[in-house]
Amino acid sequence: xxxxxxxxxxxxxxxxxxxxxxxxxxxxxxxxxxxxxxxxxxxxxxxxxxxxxxxxxxxxxxxxxxxxxxxxxxxxxxxxxxxxxxxxxxxxxxxxxxxxxxxxxxxxxxxxxxxxxxxxxxxxxxxxxxxxxxxxxxxxxxxxxxxxxxxxxxxxxxxxxxxxxxxxxxxxxxxxxxxxxxxxxxxxxxxxxxxxxxxxxxxxxxxxxxxxxxxxxxxxxxxxxxxxxxxxxxxxxxxxxxxxxxxxxxxxxxxxxxxxxxxxxxx
Amino acid sequence: xxxxxxxxxxxxxxxxxxxxxxxxxxxxxxxxxxxxxxxxxxxxxxxxxxxxxxxxxxxxxxxxxxxxxxxxxxxxxxxxxxxxxxxxxxxxxxxxxxxxxxxxxxxxxxxxxxxxxxxxxxxxxxxxxxxxxxxxxxxxxxxxxxxxxxxxxxxxxxxxxxxxxxxxxxxxxxxxxxxxxxxxxxxxxxxxxxxxxxxxxxxxxxxxxxxxxxxxxxxxxxxxxxxxxxxxxxxxxxxxxx
Numbered sequence: 001x002x003x004x005x006x007x008x009x010x011x012x013x014x015x016x017x018x019x020x021x022x023x024x025x026x027x028x029x030x031x032x033x034x035x036x037x038x039x040x041x042x043x044x045x046x047x048x049x050x051x052x053x054x055x056x057x058x059x060x061x062x063x064x065x066x067x068x069x070x071x072x073x074x075x076x077x078x079x080x081x082x083x084x085x086x087x088x089x090x091x092x093x094x095x096x097x098x099x100x101x102x103x104x105x106x107x108x109x110x111x112x113x114x115x116x117x118x119x120x121x122x123x124x125x126x127x128x129x130x131x132x133x134x135x136x137x138x139x140x141x142x143x144x145x146x147x148x149x150x151x152x153x154x155x156x157x158x159x160x161x162x163x164x165x166x167x168x169x170x171x172x173x174x175x176x177x178x179x180x181x182x183x184x185x186x187x188x189x190x191x192x193x194x195x196x197x198x199x200x201x202x203x204x205x206x207x208x209x210x211x212x213x214x215x216x217x218x219x220x221x222x223x224x225x226x227x228x229x230x231x232x233x234x235x236x237x238x239x240x241x242x243x244x245x246x247x248x249x250x251x252x253x254x255x256x257x258x259x260x261x262x263x264x265x266x267x
Numbered sequence: 268x269x270x271x272x273x274x275x276x277x278x279x280x281x282x283x284x285x286x287x288x289x290x291x292x293x294x295x296x297x298x299x300x301x302x303x304x305x306x307x308x309x310x311x312x313x314x315x316x317x318x319x320x321x322x323x324x325x326x327x328x329x330x331x332x333x334x335x336x337x338x339x340x341x342x343x344x345x346x347x348x349x350x351x352x353x354x355x356x357x358x359x360x361x362x363x364x365x366x367x368x369x370x371x372x373x374x375x376x377x378x379x380x381x382x383x384x385x386x387x388x389x390x391x392x393x394x395x396x397x398x399x400x401x402x403x404x405x406x407x408x409x410x411x412x413x414x415x416x417x418x419x420x421x422x423x424x425x426x427x428x429x430x431x432x433x434x435x436x437x438x439x440x441x442x443x444x445x446x447x448x449x450x451x452x453x454x455x456x457x458x459x460x461x462x463x464x465x466x467x468x469x470x471x472x473x474x475x476x477x478x479x480x481x482x483x484x485x486x487x488x489x490x491x492x493x494x495x496x497x498x499x500x501x502x503x504x505x506x507x508x509x
């Protein structure tokens with residue numbers, strides 16, 4: 001099976017209030033092309049789910065959105081990715097503040113080997129967001145509150161973050177991301193290592209975070225995509241096949257490949 | 268990568284979906300026979316046929332419960348999406364309409380037994396025959412459209428429902444004339460009225476089944492939609508797929 005010639009993405013790929021805009025994005029790992037001419041918007045205060053079979057390019061694409069692929073030497077990106085209409089691949093853009101604006105949560109919770117407090121305080125310290133200890137305390141508390149973790153950890157802020165359960169660690173990582181006051185949060189399969197209760201808590205959190213942030217989530221769980229997102233984007237062999245409102249994708253998808261994938265006919 | 272889009276990766280899922288569809292078709296066949304037999308009973312005055320219909324009513328009810336349970340199992344175990352989800356929802360809705368058609372057939376049988384005891388059982392025979400034949404055709408047409416995912420066939424059933432409604436109104440006028448001419452015919456006419464009403468309701472249920480065919484195929488919910496709008500939508504879907 002090969003890529004589709006002259007493909008244009010089906011559905012509603014563009015947003016009236018875009019936060020991030022991808023335009024004709026191609027990604028290469030050495031000679032191998034991983035993403036083919038992807039164009040779509042991620043709207044402000046929207047949760048968009050990126051789904052597709054393994055190796056379809058959804059994680060690669062997600063990592064382009066905060067230039068995480070810069071760390072891979074053989075990775076080359078063409079096309080434009082605009083954050084608030086500003087090209088994040090412009091040579092003038094400094095990736096450190098960019099990654100504060102566009103934060104990321106990974107598949108496996110990866111707290112620093114530090115205390116819970118220091119995990120959260122790390123970002124605000126290096127970005128100079130707090131002028132005093134009191135201010136820093138406030139940021140730590142607020143971030144843990146927003147991540148729904150405060151009540152569980154407020155009495156042991158100085159114990160190691162690695163001592164928390166998997167679900168708590170993941171919420172700690174979300175709190176750490178929130179602490180630097182990002183505009184966009186990228187999540188790469190944030191619940192795949194978690195049990196159903198911890199997953200439900202993260203999903204609940206995603207719904208609350210949408211008020212203040214724009215969220216793009218890569219997930220292998222179609223039920224999760226259906227539960228948390230407003231729009232769903234289906235990737236296949238590096239091409240963006242379809243973007244549509246989530247309820248439409250899961251009841252009447254436009255493209256036969258989307259239909260075949262979400263009904264479990266391949267993947 | 269397996270690229271046969273007709274089959275799920277899970278063979279059991281294929282089998283489960285196939286099973287609810289086949290069971291629904293089986294139930295449809297039984298219900299259609301019940302209605303045919305009911306019409307035969309009233310028009311032919313065959314009371315033994317009417318007894319059979321009343322006896323088999325339980326069978327129809329049990330089928331509804333069984334198929335609905337199978338649909339629930341698929342929802343719980345497979346979390347179906349897209350066309351699979353529409354298939355499960357459509358089957359679950361269709362069996363409810365089939366069960367109600369079964370009820371109506373049973374009502375016709377009960378009134379047939381009452382009519383048979385009376386002397387002047389010949390009133391409105393032509394309307395009964397005509398409407399009876401028409402609604403049996405509608406049930407068969409709706410099930411056939413479901414089996415073949417045939418939107419045009421489904422719309423044809425909706426068109427026929429309009430004709431049955433008109434025939435029902437005409438038959439009512441005829442009945443009123445009988446009752447005015449000869450008040451002794453009133454109790455008999457009321458039995459016939461119930462039977463006509465049952466036939467008209469069967470037509471409505473066949474229409475409902477057809478609406479589920481359109482939902483199954485295109486995802487458009489056309490319940491409570493006028494016929495003209497339905498035809499327009501079908502045309503749009505058709506050109507969209509071309």
